[in-house]
Amino acid sequence: MAVWSLWSLLLWEALLPPEVTHAQVQGQVGGHALLVANRPSSFQVREAIWRSLWPAEELLATFFRGSLETLYHSRFLGRAQLHSNLSLELRPLEPGDSGNFSVLLVDTAGRAWTQTLQLKVYDAVPRPVVQVFIAVSGDAQAPKTCQVFLSCWAPNISDITYSWRREGTVDLGIEPSGLFTDGPALRVSLGPEDKSVAYSCIVSNPVSWDLATVTPWESCHREAGPGRASYKDVLLVVLPVLLLLILAGVSAWHLGPCSGKKKKDVCADEVAPEAENPLV
Incomplete structure (x- = not known):
């Protein structure tokens, strides 16, 4: 009876034009993703089927006459759980889990509702590496100033965004002009009054972030500071x-x-x- 109900549900999807909605879900490798089956409040579900559409079409979970089933052979076998609200949870997530999913719902009146979800799985962002480069000063440069280049790099990661933050300068949540600078490199000019100023490189993706902080004046001091010879x-x-x-x-x-x-x-x-x- 369960097999016949499944085939009838698939035939129902092919013959009747269902209402379709789309959604995006993001997850982190090693974490979990909850694919929520959204539907109208008046929609009384009688049958449901979850499938993976891309990169391979596979049957993941079904709901027939009050019975939940997630034992279908797929790449998510043992990692998929169908909840009582018909949302599908995937855990732990793996790098190759990104793809498109769909849920087909049929109510007691015979109406069909289809939702397509796109899952994007990201790696956890590692702590970045910040390097400090001191520009060679010329005779025309003002004394006691230091031109610094800060370089930031996050190893073995993609889909990340770089930003810089000057620590200790945020007042009441208002960021001064130029506080954040996009890109992996930043150039700053320092003077003796900037001895304690620190800069943080922030790397992030949609699901995680990390940062590394340096005090550039220390490098200037090592290069040519009081009591130290160049x-x-x-x-x-x-x-x-x-x-x-x-x-x-x-x-x-x-x-x-x-x-x-x-x-x-x-x-x-x-x-x-x-x-x-x-x-x-």
Whole structure:
């Protein structure tokens, strides 16, 4: 009887033009998605059938004369649950679960109602990686300023949006102009008054988000801050010292052990005995 009711329901769908509605559902890998069977309040359901339409057409769950059934062999076997309100829950979601679904409802008066739902499954957004690059300052640049490039990247993820937030500047929910900047890169100009200013890179998709925060002035301070020498300053000090040491070594090598008044007297004493020996 159940098989006959199923075939009659499918034939009903083919012969009668049902009323159709559409909806979109979003889910996260490892989470769940609830496909809700919306219908008019006066619609008294007698029979229902849930199907997967794409990428493969499969029978997922049915409702006949008060009996719920979800044991049909499909890619959602063991992961599909039909609730008493005829909504279908899928869990845990997998990356390949995105697709189109439909539910066909028939009421006690013989009217048909079809709803099509599009499920989109997203990966959970990982924590982004933020890198700080310091621009080389020229002579014309104002002193004590630092031009910073911030680069943000979320590995192995697609369908994400990048935005930047300057921390500690939001007042009463009103965001200053330029607080948020779309894109994975941001350029900012910092001064000594920005020592404690932090920037957050926010990566998000429709179902999840994460962020990473950096304080750019710390990188400027490491490059050329008070009490810290830049690589140019190090070269200006080290190179002359190395040059003096090399010159001193070369001079000592040329002068030898007999340089100086006392050393000359010692060398003369060492050479004198050889001079007293007559040649044979």
